[in-house]
Amino acid sequence: GAVVSQHPSWVICKSGTSVKIECRSLDFQATTMFWYRQFPKQSLMLMATSNEGSKATYEQGVEKDKFLINHASLTLSTLTVTSAHPEDSSFYICSASGRNNEQFFGPGTRLTVL
Amino acid sequence: AQSVTQLGSHVSVSEGALVLLRCNYSSSVPPYLFWYVQYPNQGLQLLLKYTTGATLVKGINGFEAEFKKSETSFHLTKPSAHMSDAAEYFCAVTPAIYSGANSKLTFGKGITLSVRP
Numbered sequence: 731g732a733v734v735s736q737h738p739s740w741v742i743c744k745s746g747t748s749v750k751i752e753c754r755s756l757d758f759q760a761t762t763m764f765w766y767r768q769f770p771k772q773s774l775m776l777m778a779t780s781n782e783g784s785k786a787t788y789e790q791g792v793e794k795d796k797f798l799i800n801h802a803s804l805t806l807s808t809l810t811v812t813s814a815h816p817e818d819s820s821f822y823i824c825s826a827s828g829r830n831n832e833q834f835f836g837p838g839t840r841l842t843v844l
Numbered sequence: 845a846q847s848v849t850q851l852g853s854h855v856s857v858s859e860g861a862l863v864l865l866r867c868n869y870s871s872s873v874p875p876y877l878f879w880y881v882q883y884p885n886q887g888l889q890l891l892l893k894y895t896t897g898a899t900l901v902k903g904i905n906g907f908e909a910e911f912k913k914s915e916t917s918f919h920l921t922k923p924s925a926h927m928s929d930a931a932e933y934f935c936a937v938t939p940a941i942y943s944g945a946n947s948k949l950t951f952g953k954g955i956t957l958s959v960r961p
Binding site: 736772773776825835840 | 885
């Protein structure tokens with residue numbers, strides 16, 4: 731149990747375009763979802779926390795207009811990178827937590843912006 | 845506030861040798877502690893966690909860790925390394941007041957484990 735999927739697993743896009751990444755909890759209801767960013771050979775940096783049906787809480791230094799997060803249902807959260815630029819290229823990982831608050835991680839999405 | 849220190853960035857051991865990955869934490873409230881493993885281009889997989897109870901916790905793949913409050917440590921060990929253990933390992937902490945936004949994890953910078961044949 732406790733499977734989290736992400737789609738797509740990798741995406742390449744042109745500079746200036748927007749990219750949407752989906753995070754789904756497949757077998758449990760996720761009251762809270764977290765979005766992380768990971769640069770090569772570095773740790774995970776929390777970008778934002780989202781609770782179903784409410785606005786996401788962004789960490790300091792993360793542009794909320796740049797990284798739009800929607801958590802419309804208990805099984806789906808989306809991260810949209812708007813007007814992507816090469817410096818947005820990174821590995822994006824989501825996690826989801828349910829009633830016991832343990833986080834389960836998705837497999838990640840590799841974003842490359844040309 | 846919480847923080848995690850994982851000293852060093854790379855540990856190399858021979859196959860069959862003891863694995864010891866160090867983790868020290870700082871927390872203003874009682875912590876829950878976690879070890880995760882990450883293989884290349886994949887998400888994180890939980891190895892083990894300490895919440896309450898026994899301070900020596902056993903996880904998957906033969907790993908274990910001991911919570912030592914006096915030393916603020918949660919070091920990860922495995923008696924005998926296997927080639928498949930080569931990966932990135934992250935220690936993480938969250939407040940023991942475990943609800944909603946308080947379950948936010950703070951990660952260490954990670955350690956790369958290499959296993960030599």
